[in-house]
Amino acid sequence: MFTTIGMPQILADAYRAGQHDAYDHPPERQIAEGAGNPCRCCLNFISKGEEMLVLAHRPFQAMHPYAETGPVFLCATPCQAHLSGRPDVLQGSPDYLLKAYDQDERIIYGTGQITAQHEIDSYVEQLLARPEVAFVDMRSSRNNCWLARFQRSV
Ligand SMILES: [Zn+2]
Known part of the structure; x- marks a missing residue:
């Protein structure tokens, strides 16, 4: 999870x-x-x-x-930080750039992958199952803009 x-x-x-x-x-x-x-x-x-x-x-x-x-x-008007559910940001593009980082916020080379929207969950689960992965960042596969972060549920 x-x-x-x-x-x-x-x-x-x-x-x-x-x-x-x-x-x-x-x-x-x-x-x-x-x-x-x-x-x-x-x-x-x-x-x-x-x-x-x-x-x-x-x-x-x-x-x-x-x-x-x-x-x-x-x-621009106040909004609530995302807490649960599946936000729009996971549904706006056919694919995304996913990358795993270690606890020192360094890219774990070899994890960066353009990932189809319907494969996000399985790839994130696969990366977070590796003990050296602290978090996974999702970026736009077209523009490289940071979109969101995936962490292990506590
Ligand atoms: Zn907002």
């Missing part, structure tokens, strides 16, 4: 309150186009026409060579 998580609620709320992003810039405001704009807090699509924040996010605890930073979207 695994859990799908996005950006921590406290960080998403801070960005909505004006905190600068990973590059020390204020979040940009744009109008969402719908299915192409998954929020990294609730992990659902931001409805077409709704305002969204666009900012640089680094989904890692420490600064190191593997701490990739990239663009993400957030609902």
Whole structure:
């Protein structure tokens, strides 16, 4: 069993309150186009026409060579961090880039794989069964943007 998580609620709320992003810039405001704009807090699509924040996010605890930073979207209005169920972010693309990391947030080479949507669960389970895997990140297979993280359920 695994859990799908996005950006921590406290960080998403801070960005909505004006905190600068990973590059020390204020979040940009744009109008969402719908299915192409998954929020990294609730992990659902931001409805077409709704305002969204666009900012640089680094989904890692420490600064190191593997701490990739990239663009993400957030609902501009407060939303709840994803807790359970199957969010939109897992259903917006035919495939995704999945990569496993160790406890030091380093990529475990050989685990990176473009994975069909219907094979996400089985590949994540397979990776999390390996003791050296701390978590699995899901990125866009087209744009490389970080989408969500899978961890062992506690
Ligand atoms: Zn949201």
